Amino acid sequence: MTTLASQRACHHEAQPFVEQCSRGVIDGQPCPRELGREVPPRRGMVLTACVLASSMAFIDATALPVALPRLRADFGADLASVQWVLNGYMLALASLTLIGGALADVYGKARMLALGCVLFGLASAACALAPSSAWLIAARVAQGAAAAIVTPASLALIGATYPRAERNRAIGIWAAASALTTAGGPVLGGWLTETFGWPSVFWINPPIAVVAVGVLLAFAPKDDRIQRRFDVIGAAILASALGALAWALSQIGPSDARAPAGAPAAPGTVLTIVAGLGIVGLAVYALWERRSKHPMTPPRLVENRAFLGLNVATLMIYGAVSIMFFLLPFDLVDRRALPATDAGVAFLPFALGVGLLSGVFGGLADKIGARAMLIAGPTGAALAYIWMALSQEQSLMLGVIGPMTLLGLSFAVLVAPLTESVLSSVDQTDEGLASGINNAASRIAQLAGVALAAGVASFESGYEVGLAIAAMTSIGGAFTIAITPTPAAVKAGGSEAV
Numbered sequence: 001m002t003t004l005a006s007q008r009a010c011h012h013e014a015q016p017f018v019e020q021c022s023r024g025v026i027d028g029q030p031c032p033r034e035l036g037r038e039v040p041p042r043r044g045m046v047l048t049a050c051v052l053a054s055s056m057a058f059i060d061a062t063a064l065p066v067a068l069p070r071l072r073a074d075f076g077a078d079l080a081s082v083q084w085v086l087n088g089y090m091l092a093l094a095s096l097t098l099i100g101g102a103l104a105d106v107y108g109k110a111r112m113l114a115l116g117c118v119l120f121g122l123a124s125a126a127c128a129l130a131p132s133s134a135w136l137i138a139a140r141v142a143q144g145a146a147a148a149i150v151t152p153a154s155l156a157l158i159g160a161t162y163p164r165a166e167r168n169r170a171i172g173i174w175a176a177a178s179a180l181t182t183a184g185g186p187v188l189g190g191w192l193t194e195t196f197g198w199p200s201v202f203w204i205n206p207p208i209a210v211v212a213v214g215v216l217l218a219f220a221p222k223d224d225r226i227q228r229r230f231d232v233i234g235a236a237i238l239a240s241a242l243g244a245l246a247w248a249l250s251q252i253g254p255s256d257a258r259a260p261a262g263a264p265a266a267p268g269t270v271l272t273i274v275a276g277l278g279i280v281g282l283a284v285y286a287l288w289e290r291r292s293k294h295p296m297t298p299p300r301l302v303e304n305r306a307f308l309g310l311n312v313a314t315l316m317i318y319g320a321v322s323i324m325f326f327l328l329p330f331d332l333v334d335r336r337a338l339p340a341t342d343a344g345v346a347f348l349p350f351a352l353g354v355g356l357l358s359g360v361f362g363g364l365a366d367k368i369g370a371r372a373m374l375i376a377g378p379t380g381a382a383l384a385y386i387w388m389a390l391s392q393e394q395s396l397m398l399g400v401i402g403p404m405t406l407l408g409l410s411f412a413v414l415v416a417p418l419t420e421s422v423l424s425s426v427d428q429t430d431e432g433l434a435s436g437i438n439n440a441a442s443r444i445a446q447l448a449g450v451a452l453a454a455g456v457a458s459f460e461s462g463y464e465v466g467l468a469i470a471a472m473t474s475i476g477g478a479f480t481i482a483i484t485p486t487p488a489a490v491k492a493g494g495s496e497a498v
Contacts, residue, residue, distance in 0.1 A: 101436015353408020
């Protein structure tokens, strides 16, 4: 999933004479040499470990849905149980990602990434060996909790390993690999399920986890751990609040697509109560953090207008694309009468665009700065949504493939600079937490986008209206970035002045 960019450059293999400072939109921490450390050798191997670690979660997310019909038949489970095979993972991931980022800061980025890989591999084995749907759901929740450590820790480790002048390109490679594994997930999942059965979808993860941990042990730089205690009470409050909000969001909208025939929808009063508890929980968390001697979310992050603006933009941009991803399959299958396989192929231009071009545009952001790219990306996405809405009656090539190609190009421009800018807007000691917050924002945005799209889809012209909302929301993200202030450079060991 989450971005963006400027630089204090030290040594670069391809540019050995570059020594510029403060170039780009958002400055981050100095190079390791400026802090009295050597630049870690073999950074490419560390990046490989980060890509392998995060690819497990991305492959699982897209490969598993293809296996659900066979899985449901083997267990004799109802649709509600099968739904929780997916939702259990997403709820754990959404509610714990911020905590995973904080753990990476306190206990070490490489250490927590390795631990997350081990836990993800073990949880995957438990999924593959599940004797019942209840066991599988519990193991999927454990997988989501492990993924909540892996994703923010991998991004934070990239930020700590690469000097500023190279970080956009490194994150671009990470994003590209993530997009390609996401795109290949359905094909791989279908082949594995047909050839070896649904458990094989989970058996791919343990070997990847072993390799990733081995590479980390051999090549990861020494962790710079923050000397502070972990805020256990704050973490419990936050996980409960985010979990309640994520569950409430996942239940909004028409229920007939998610529940067995004749099953009652979740009462609106229950959703209101749970959502209210989630909001109250966030307020309690904010109060606790101001009183805690060791806050998990330091007040300086809330007061950091650059960091806050980038995360608000993340909410808008990823909420918008989630609306489109929910609505388009129904148009392809129900109205255009495409087979499920062909409908999946229609998404390839997006995935391939991000996968093949993110590294290229990440390198470009290292050279020209990120602000223009951060505005151009969501603006291009908005144009793609409008194109798609206005071309619903046109051919598949003009009405879907064309705008999806533009959308893939727009996100290729956006993804690496956004992630790198989020990391660069905070001090190095907060990078893991910053990555966790940004990932949590994107997960909540996805749940909210799907909930909104599900509600809009129940009305006539819901497709066009939903895409119009997505376009306006994406433009809102571009505007938010445009008015987000550029922070002062982060001083070594110091705080950020805005």
